[in-house]
Amino acid sequence: MTPIASFQALLRIPTVSTRDAGAWDHSVFDAFHAELREQFPLLHKVLELTRVGSHGLLFRWPGIAKDRPVVLMAHIDVVPVEGEWTHPPFDAVVEDGIIWGRGTLDCKGSLAAICQAVEDLLADGHTPAQDVWLSFGCNEEVAGDAAPLAVEELRRRGVIPWFVLDEGGAVAYDAFPGVEKPIAVIGVTEKGVTSLELRVDGHGGHASTPAPLGPTARLARAITRLDRLPMRASAPDATVELFRRAAPHAKTPMRYALSAAVRSRALLTRLLLLAGPEPAAMARTTIAVTTLSGSPTLNVVAARATAGVNIRILVGDTMSEAIAHVRKVIDDPEVSIRVIDAGEPSPSSPLDEAFDLIAATTEEHFPHAVTSPYVMMAATDARHFTKISDRVYRFTPFEMTKAQRESIHTHDEHITVDAYLKGIAWYRTLIERL
Numbered sequence: 001m002t003p004i005a006s007f008q009a010l011l012r013i014p015t016v017s018t019r020d021a022g023a024w025d026h027s028v029f030d031a032f033h034a035e036l037r038e039q040f041p042l043l044h045k046v047l048e049l050t051r052v053g054s055h056g057l058l059f060r061w062p063g064i065a066k067d068r069p070v071v072l073m074a075h076i077d078v079v080p081v082e083g084e085w086t087h088p089p090f091d092a093v094v095e096d097g098i099i100w101g102r103g104t105l106d107c108k109g110s111l112a113a114i115c116q117a118v119e120d121l122l123a124d125g126h127t128p129a130q131d132v133w134l135s136f137g138c139n140e141e142v143a144g145d146a147a148p149l150a151v152e153e154l155r156r157r158g159v160i161p162w163f164v165l166d167e168g169g170a171v172a173y174d175a176f177p178g179v180e181k182p183i184a185v186i187g188v189t190e191k192g193v194t195s196l197e198l199r200v201d202g203h204g205g206h207a208s209t210p211a212p213l214g215p216t217a218r219l220a221r222a223i224t225r226l227d228r229l230p231m232r233a234s235a236p237d238a239t240v241e242l243f244r245r246a247a248p249h250a251k252t253p254m255r256y257a258l259s260a261a262v263r264s265r266a267l268l269t270r271l272l273l274l275a276g277p278e279p280a281a282m283a284r285t286t287i288a289v290t291t292l293s294g295s296p297t298l299n300v301v302a303a304r305a306t307a308g309v310n311i312r313i314l315v316g317d318t319m320s321e322a323i324a325h326v327r328k329v330i331d332d333p334e335v336s337i338r339v340i341d342a343g344e345p346s347p348s349s350p351l352d353e354a355f356d357l358i359a360a361t362t363e364e365h366f367p368h369a370v371t372s373p374y375v376m377m378a379a380t381d382a383r384h385f386t387k388i389s390d391r392v393y394r395f396t397p398f399e400m401t402k403a404q405r406e407s408i409h410t411h412d413e414h415i416t417v418d419a420y421l422k423g424i425a426w427y428r429t430l431i432e433r434l
Contacts, residue, residue, distance in 0.1 A: 001039065003112075003116050003420075003421065003424060004094065004099070004417060004420070004421075006039040006040070006112065006116065007092070007099065007108075007109070007112045007113075007116075007420060008092035008094070008099070008101075009035050009038070009039055009092075010032065010035060010036065010039065010103075010108050010111070010112050011090065011092035011099070011101040011102070011103055011104065011108055012090055012091065012092050012101075013028055013031050013032045013035060013090075014028055014078075014090045014102075015028050015029055015032050015076050015077050015078055015103075015138075016028075016077065016078055016079070016080050016081075017077035017078070017079075017138070017139045017140075017141045017142045017144065018080070018142065019142045026054065026055070029054070029055040029076065029077075029138055030055070032055075032076055033055070033057070036057075036115065039115070040115045040116070040118070040119045041119075042119050042122040042123060043059070043115055043118050043119050043122065046061070046122055047059040047060060047061045047118070047134070048060040048062070050153060052135075052137075052146055052149045052150045052153060053138065053139075053144070053145050053146040053149045054138060054139075054146075055076065055138035055146070056076075056135075056136065056137050056138045056139075056146030056147075056149065056150060057076075057134070057135075057136040057138075058133065058134070058135050058136075058150050058153060058154075059133065059134040059135075059136075060131060060132075060133055061118065061128060061131065061132040061133070061134070062127075062131060063127065063128040063129055063130040063131040063132060063434070064127055064128070064129050064130070065129060065130055065131075066130065066131050067130070068130045068162035068434075069130055069131040069132070069133060069159055069160075069161050069162060070130055070131070070132050070133065070161060070162055070163055070164075070165070070434060071132075071133040071134075071135055071154070071161045071163075071164040071165070071385065071389070072114050072132065072133070072134050072135070072165050072427070073134075073135045073136070073137070073147075073164065073165060073166035073167070073381060073382060073385075074107050074108070074110040074111035074114060074136055074137075074166070074167060075107055075111070075136060075137040075138070075139075075140035075141070075146075075167070075381060076108070076111065076136055076137065076138045077137070077138055077139055077140060077141050077142075078102045078103040078106065078108065078141065079102070079106075079141050079409050081102055081411075082410060082411060083410055083411030083412075084411055085100070085411050085412055086100060086412050087100040087101075089101055089102040089411075089413070090102060094417065097416055097417050097418065098414050098415070098416055098417070099414060099415050099416070099417060099420065100412070100413070100414045101413065101414070102413055103413070104413050104414055104415040104420075105396070105398065105400065105404060105405075105407070105408050105413055105414075105415055106167070106408045106409065106413070107140075107167040107396065109396070109398060109415055109420060109423065110167050110396050110398075110423070111136055113397075113420065113423040113424045113426075113427055114134060114427050115134075116424045116427075117424050117425075117427035117428040117431060118132075118134070118427075118431070120424075120428060121428060121431060121432070126431075126432070128431055128432075128434055129434045130162070130434045131159075132431060132434070133154070133159070133161070135147070135150045135381075137150065137381045140380070140381045143193075143341065143379070146381070147381035147384040147385070148384045150384075151384050151385055151387055151388055154388055155387075155388055159388070160388060160389065161385070161388060161389040161391070162354060162389070162391065163349075163354035163357075163358075163389065163391035163392070163393060164382060164385040164389050164391065164392045164393070165358065165393050165394075165395060165430075166380050166381060166382035166385075166392070166393075166394050167380055167382075167394060167395075167396045168185075168186070168187035168190070168376045168380060168382070168393070168394020168395050168396060169184070169185030169186050169187050169374055169376065169394060169395050169396065170184070170185070170395070170396045170397075170398050170399070170400045170405070171183075171184045171362075171366050171369050171397070171398065171399040171400065172184070172185060172400055172402075172405065173399065173400065173401045173402065174401060174402040175402075176246055176250070176279075177254060177275070178250040178251045178254030178255070178258075179246050179249050179250045179251075179254070179370075180249070180251070181249045181368060181369060181370050182366070182368065182369040182370070182399065183242070183246060183369065183370050183371075183372060184362045184363075184366055184369040184370065184371040184372070184395075185242065185372055185373075185374040185395075186355065186358055186359065186362070186371065186372070186373055186374065186393055186394070186395040187373075187374060187375065187376030187380075187382075187393060187394030187395065188238050188348050188349045188350075188351070188355070188373040188374070188375075188393060188394075189236075189238060189315050189345060189346045189347065189348040189349065189375055189376065190345065190346045190375065190376035190377070190378070190379060190380060190382070190383055190394060191285075191312040191313055191314060191315070191345055191375065191376065191377055191378075191379070192312070192313035192319060192343045192344040192345040192346070192379075193310070193311070193312060193313070193341065193343045193379045194310075194311045194313060194319050194322060194323070194339065194341060194342050194343055195308065195309065195310055195311070195339075195340040195341040196308070196309040196311065196323070196326065196337055196338065196339055196340060197306055197307070197308060197309070197337070197338045197340055198219060198222055198223075198306065198307040198308075198309060198330070198335055198336070198337060199219075199304065199305070199306045199335070199336045199338065200215040200216075200218045200219045200222075200304070200305050200306075200334055200335055200336070201215060201303065201304050201336075202214050202215040202218075202301075202302070202303055202304070202305075203303060204295075204300065204301050204302060204303030205300075205301045206299065206300065206301065207295075207298070207299045207300060207301055208299075210301050211301075214301055214302065215294065215301075215302045215303065215304060215305035216294045216295070216301075216302050216305045218305075218332065218334055218335065219292075219294075219305040219306070219307055219335065221332070222307075222330040222332055222335045223289050223307060225329050225330055225331070226287055226289065226309070226326065226329055226330065227289075229329045230284060230285075230286070230287065231284055231285040231287070231314075231317065231321075231322065231325050232284065233269050233272075233273055233280075233283045233284035234265065234269055234283060234284070234314075234316060235265050235268045235269045235272060235282065235283045236314065236315045236316060236348075236375055237348070238315075238348065238373045238374055238375045239268075239272075239282050239283065239374065239375055240262055240265060240268060241351075241372060241373055242372045242373065242374045243258055243261060243262050243268060244262040245370055245371075245372040246258065246370055246372065247259045247261075247262055249370055257271065258271075268283075269283045281312070281377055282374075282375060282377070283314075284314055285311060285312065285313045285314045285317045285322055285325075286311070286312045287309060287310075287311050287322070287325075287326065288309070288310045288311075288312075289307050289308070289309055290308045290309070290310050291306075291307065291308035292305075292306070292307050292308075293305065293306045293307075294306075308340075309326070311326075312377065313343075313344065313345050314345065314375070315345045315346075315348060315375060316345075317345070318344060318345075319342055319343070319344050323337070323339065343379070343383070346382070346383045346386050346392065347386055347390075349390065349391045349392050349393055350390070350391065351373060352391070354391045354393070355373070355391070355393065357430070357433060357434075358393055358395060358430070359371045360433075361397075361426060361429050361430045361433065362395070362397065362426070364429065365397065365422060365425060365426045365429065366397075366399070366422075376394045380394055382394050396423075397422070397423045397426035397427065398415060398419045398420065398422070398423045399416070399418075399419040399422065400415075400419070
């Protein structure tokens with residue numbers, strides 16, 4: 001089969017992960033494993049496979065040497081479907097050079113491209129210079145246990161990766177105002193993720209006789225306070241370096257503004273905060289109220305009101321500082337705060353020989369792009385691998401427009417055929433140069 005047909009076969013299997021164990025359809029993950037064997041037979045014949053957790057996969061491709069092993073990562077699971085799609089999300093339709101489907105970008109595209117690169121290299125008789133491990137988690141989208149279990153398996157075997165590469169940044173078009181060139185951003189760290197529940201209890205009652213400052217009103221006041229008083233802002237080193245590299249490629253007057261800003265962290269921080277939500281998130285810990293619940297019916301005052309809060313903790317801040325900020329800003333002992341999930345920012349990986357290899361491979365395949373480190377906004381399975389490696393990077397070697405990036409986790413996720421084939425070539429070159 002062609003690389004595109006193999007990719008389509010994997011996309012058509014609806015490997016949706018869920019936090020509800022009762023709703024988990026294990027059969028589709030079994031079907032995915034079977035299809036992976038069908039599409040990449042040499043990979044399964046030559047590489048050693050270890051099952052991790054319920055459906056995670058850990059492959060070892062023995063290399064000539066073992067002193068600098070490398071881990072390439074992706075995940076099998078995808079988020080549920082939502083919204084109106086141009087084509088059915090699991091039909092993997094190819095039309096006018098575009099592949100449509102859930103998982104094309106996040107992140108079956110990476111998984112299939114890695115496997116295709118390995119399959120092609122095996123067919124050519126290639127043996128890597130170092131051991132290459134492929135770690136494919138099955139529950140990344142729900143912060144599951146597959147990645148931590150893979151880390152423990154590697155630790156048990158005494159494997160200390162020279163570097164780890166997971167999904168993350170991309171060759172991003174329309175990334176910054178005034179910069180026409182795409183920016184190939186390689187994540188050298190990622191924000192921490194902490195989730196809280198805010199809760200207010202009361203007496204409830206009939207909606208015709210509401211008491212002042214009941215649970216919903218008190219909770220609303222707390223939410224408004226959080227929205228009005230964000231945490232302090234500061235651009236991390238990787239963000240400063242990103243704009244230092246992008247500045248020479250910006251149009252005037254943006255070029256002058258960016259060039260001045262990268263000489264002053266405070267000025268760059270102010271510019272990011274003024275540039276909109278996405279740039280602002282690069283310069284501060286963000287606090288977003290995501291879920292709300294109150295009365296189950298319209299004519300009953302809520303006896304309990306709750307809100308879910310998702311905090312993305314910037315490098316340089318800590319989880320305890322973020323929670324303390326929430327308590328201080330809400331300033332109401334009647335609002336209880338419960339930590340649901342906790343996670344600190346990942347340590348920053350160095351810009352050394354390993355980063356240079358990833359960057360050089362990127363510059364070869366995407367010579368029109370500006371390659372730079374950056375801070376990954378979203379959480380990935382890679383954060384668990386910082387326990388066993390000092391060099392953990394996050395990069396997806398696909399060209400993506402702003403519209404494509406915005407389709408991740410929503411409707412009409414898609415990738416061009418050309419971008420997918422370039423991604424395969426990128427992984428192949430990376431492996432050849434180890």
